[in-house]
Amino acid sequence: MKGWSECDKVDSSGGKRQRAKVKSGKFMCAMGFVVDSSDRFFFDSSEEKKAFTSVERKSVINMLIKRFKTILHLSIFFTFHFSLFTLLTSCNQTFEPFQENDRFYFTVYGFIDANADTQWVRVSPVRGELEAKDNIPEMQVTLTELETAKTIIMTPKLVQFRQGFNAVNVWTDEEIKTERQYRLRAVLPDGNESSSVITMPNEFPTPRIFIQRVPGVPTRYFIWIDGGVDKLADVQSRIYVRIRTQFWEDEQLFVFSHRNDADDLSGGKYTIEFFPNALLSSIEKQSLALQGPDATFEVLRHQFYIASGGPEWDENI
Template identity: 30%
Template sequence: MKHVAYSLLALTISFCSIACESTFEPIDESKGYNFSMYGTLNVEADTQWVRVMPVGETLIPSDSSSNGTVVTITRVSTGDTTVMNDSLFVFRYGQALAWNYWTTEKIYPNEVYRIDARNPEGKTSFAIVETPSQLEHPLVQYSGPDARGIAKGSYSKVFVEVSVKYIVEFPLTVTTEKVKFSLLNNVEYSNEGNYSVSIPNGIIGISSVFKIPESRFRIVGSELIIASGGKDWPDLSNLSEEEIFLPESVKNVENGVGLVAGVALLRMPLKSCYNDEGVHIPCEPLN
């Protein structure tokens, strides 16, 4: 089985990078597009973030004044609506700005949410998001010295991301770097609803990425990332890389462009955990 998953953050960054090219044409407003919206609703997180930007003549705005956009999130089953807080993010030494909207409102699993954006003139865009079930915390067995291990658990849906992230320190230059390896192809699913994922030797992988011997670096932090997606998680398996990054190829935003998807994403410490009786147990997540 082929599994293809792209980070929504990566999609957003790549889309913004394309927009900086002089040959890129802005989104056609005549199609009725009012806002671009990118983000996830993570049932495992305590804070949700969605980037909402008005569609205009430029995709990299530099005006830091408020555009008056109001973004709300509604739990459809109850009708409860929350106004999301706005935060201005500055990139490229002040040359590019983006509005991110956030809330600490609890996001429930197996629910439908609606995210609405409205400007002072009454123009709107919205996205309907379905959240997946929460994930069972995996049982991790990990050997630190040679940076390898295995994680096991049960699943209700095939994962959209399984990866391991390391924080690497380089003593000679007194610097640190983060490096991430996808483990999606290492996941084995059973007919009984269980899975296991092997975690290969991270030292060998890091040495290959930075092209230096293992004596010149050390791992100072690590985590396992596991995520399953809701029904709106995009199937990108039949799209080329060029098609994936076109604004209209992957979207669930009405009267706009972009994608807001439901996800259950866990960040687990990459270590073996035991209770007071010495029994091997799942670790507490880092979320």
């Protein structure tokens, strides 16, 4: 009775939420058979056999229709997947990440220094690969004084850093005048170019620097810039150091910037407080890290370098 008694149970329960399952149960009862795990039909009593006989033909037809539908569904599903499989295995989209560049041709870094003997500027054509090549690209870089239209062709030089990193700097030893405008222009062989106009600032007085120690701990000093610097571009401590190890000795330059520590007193005046021991400690750490624990160093000289920017200098950089 197990098959039918289950149907009876399901039949009598009802209830909305069970409806889908109940209908499934009713369907099996009406069909007069259930399928066990071995895929055999079985009957539970002679009465039920009679009931089955009365609906046998219809039931078998319904069963066949049901099986046919199942097979049809499966066939459609498998055919669909097989078609997709065949289609997609031969389908691979190409991936070209680069967008055509018609906006940026060069990047230019550096500064023009009216007090320097030689002007150096980094000029890099925008490239399609990660690293710069170890040759000088085809380009021409000129520096034109706008007032006189005098144009200087700058000489390129390949700079090779450690680990195979390359860069191209251009240079000239032509005199640069204060309060003049210059145009730096870089041109590719196809005529595409980038340019930048530089306005040289006024000449400013040599800043006064107090090397006087301020009382207290830690040791500290003041740099006093007493006017004429409209836009403070940089304040650097340049410390020349001789480093010695067991096997060799070398002279090296360590540069520390104090620009971001400067207090603007208005009127082109600034004060900068600096801590020499902190700089020496940093030099010692770098020396030890680079040259090993037996390295010693000796300070040869300490320079201060102060730069004033032109009108386009962004003080909030």
